[in-house]
Amino acid sequence: KEEDLLRALADFGQAPAVRTTTATAFSADDLADALDANRIEIHYQPQVRMIDAELVGFEALVRLRDRDGELVSPDAFIAMSESNGDIHRLTHQIIERSLKQLSLWSRQGRDFALSVNLSAASMTQLDLPEHIEAIAQSYGLSADRINIELTETQVQVGAELYDVMTRFRMRGFGLSIDDFGTGDSSLTRLRSMPFTELKIDQEFVRGCTRSQEQQSIVNSSIELGHQLGMLIVAEGVQSPEEWDVLGAVGCDIAQGYLISPPLPPGDVPAWANSWKRLNAESIMSRAGQE
Numbered sequence: 001k002e003e004d005l006l007r008a009l010a011d012f013g014q015a016p017a018v019r020t021t022t023a024t025a026f027s028a029d030d031l032a033d034a035l036d037a038n039r040i041e042i043h044y045q046p047q048v049r050m051i052d053a054e055l056v057g058f059e060a061l062v063r064l065r066d067r068d069g070e071l072v073s074p075d076a077f078i079a080m081s082e083s084n085g086d087i088h089r090l091t092h093q094i095i096e097r098s099l100k101q102l103s104l105w106s107r108q109g110r111d112f113a114l115s116v117n118l119s120a121a122s123m124t125q126l127d128l129p130e131h132i133e134a135i136a137q138s139y140g141l142s143a144d145r146i147n148i149e150l151t152e153t154q155v156q157v158g159a160e161l162y163d164v165m166t167r168f169r170m171r172g173f174g175l176s177i178d179d180f181g182t183g184d185s186s187l188t189r190l191r192s193m194p195f196t197e198l199k200i201d202q203e204f205v206r207g208c209t210r211s212q213e214q215q216s217i218v219n220s221s222i223e224l225g226h227q228l229g230m231l232i233v234a235e236g237v238q239s240p241e242e243w244d245v246l247g248a249v250g251c252d253i254a255q256g257y258l259i260s261p262p263l264p265p266g267d268v269p270a271w272a273n274s275w276k277r278l279n280a281e282s283i284m285s286r287a288g289q290e
């Protein structure tokens with residue numbers, strides 16, 4: 001039954017194995033140094049389909065290694081890189097690194113999908129879709145396995161951004177609106193943008209088990225997204241209760257500590273294997289009770 005899966009999930013979920021710091025001491029010079037030395041690392045957080053708990057792909061989340069070997073979280077350097085222009089170099093390294101990793105997994109017979117976060121600041125580069133497509137092709141990856149995430153607050157009305165988004169779609173990339181609910185997308189704007197996926201922000205995922213009111217916000221976001229032909233992802237799913245409620249209201253994909261924290265690439269194959277086993281077992285036990 002559903003409960004077996006939930007219990008198994010609760011045992012599986014864990015706090016992040018790898019801690020990150022948001023050191024305020026991290027400066028623009030530290031950032032430049034880290035980029036020069038290629039001291040970036042990408043961690044990968046699994047995304048699973050809610051109807052059968054099947055692993056569908058990963059979100060790439062960047063970290064920097066500071067000089068002391070400490071892992072620094074993106075909150076400490078993304079905004080800085082946007083304001084001093086280093087975001088372009090950073091984005092290039094992230095794309096290069098994560099697509100290379102994706103192609104390595106492909107060669108091992110694991111065809112995951114990958115979601116990559118892009119900052120609106122790098123979306124001013126008109127040929128970015130062609131640039132990412134070229135990197136994907138050099139690794140033998142087709143664009144439809146790659147999903148570009150943009151946060152709702154960064155999606156401002158503007159011909160330039162719309163242009164770049166359309167170019168991504170024309171090349172077959174998926175486009176995801178991240179942290180949905182934290183910005184102020186009008187329905188009109190959402191409909192006019194070529195998004196293929198909507199990610200419900202953690203705040204609402206948390207809220208959906210707390211109040212009827214917040215749950216109805218989640219319900220209508222899911223309904224709206226589905227009507228616009230989008231896939232719905234819940235991010236920051238931490239408890240079996242949240243999984244339960246989200247599944248009941250038709251959310252398609254879940255991501256969060258309940259399933260797994262973001263993982264260093266070396267941990268991904270073993271995680272995927274044990275997840276497959278867990279998944280198969282819980283599905284068999286469900287089938288056995290029917």
Ligand code: C2E
Binds near residue numbers: 094151
């Ligand atoms: P995001 O894209 O919304 O990513 C989700 C964040 O929530 C990640 O934080 C992830 O580690 C965290 N998270 C995942 N599951 C849970 C959970 O169950 N509970 C809680 N409390 N947190 C969870 P992270 O990795 O620190 O990234 C923060 C933000 O930095 C991201 O938010 C994204 O906006 C930005 N970011 C991350 N990587 C990149 C990147 O490569 N490029 C750009 N431009 N931005 C990035």
Ligand code: MG
Binds near residue numbers: 059117149178
């Ligand atoms: Mg994201």
Ligand code: MG
Binds near residue numbers: 179199
């Ligand atoms: Mg998000």
Ligand code: MG
Binds near residue numbers: 179
């Ligand atoms: Mg976020």
